[in-house]
Amino acid sequence: xxxxxxxxxxxQWIANIQREDFIxxxxxxxxxxxxxxxxxLYRFLKEDWEKLYDGNEETFLxxxxxxxEKTYQKLYTLYEEVKKKYHI
Numbered sequence: 001x002x003x004x005x006x007x008x009x010x011x012q013w014i015a016n017i018q019r020e021d022f023i024x025x026x027x028x029x030x031x032x033x034x035x036x037x038x039x040x041l042y043r044f045l046k047e048d049w050e051k052l053y054d055g056n057e058e059t060f061l062x063x064x065x066x067x068x069e070k071t072y073q074k075l076y077t078l079y080e081e082v083k084k085k086y087h088i
Contacts, residue, residue: 003088006053006086006088007050007053010049010053011049011050014045014046014049017045019038019042022038022041022042022045023038023042026038026041029074029078030074031071031074031075031078033068033070033071037067037068037071040063040066040067041067041071041075044059044063044066048062048063052079053088060076063075
């Protein structure tokens with residue numbers, strides 16, 4: 001699958017994901033620490049997903065300032081694993 005196809009699939013998924021489903025995903029991946037962080041991550045997902053997908057350094061730095069170091073490291077590790085797995 002090409003990059004454009006992944007982006008299109010993600011765009012559709014993100015447009016439809018509800019906060020409760022997203023929180024379940026966070027918990028399933030041991031990324032849930034608080035309601036505040038969940039809200040922050042949900043906002044980043046809805047507003048900045050494409051910048052994160054593209055590896056925009058400024059967006060990652062902003063995210064790093066808004067969540068705990070532990071959460072950020074787990075997210076970044078997950079991001080790297082997905083990039084490697086799907087060759088993006």
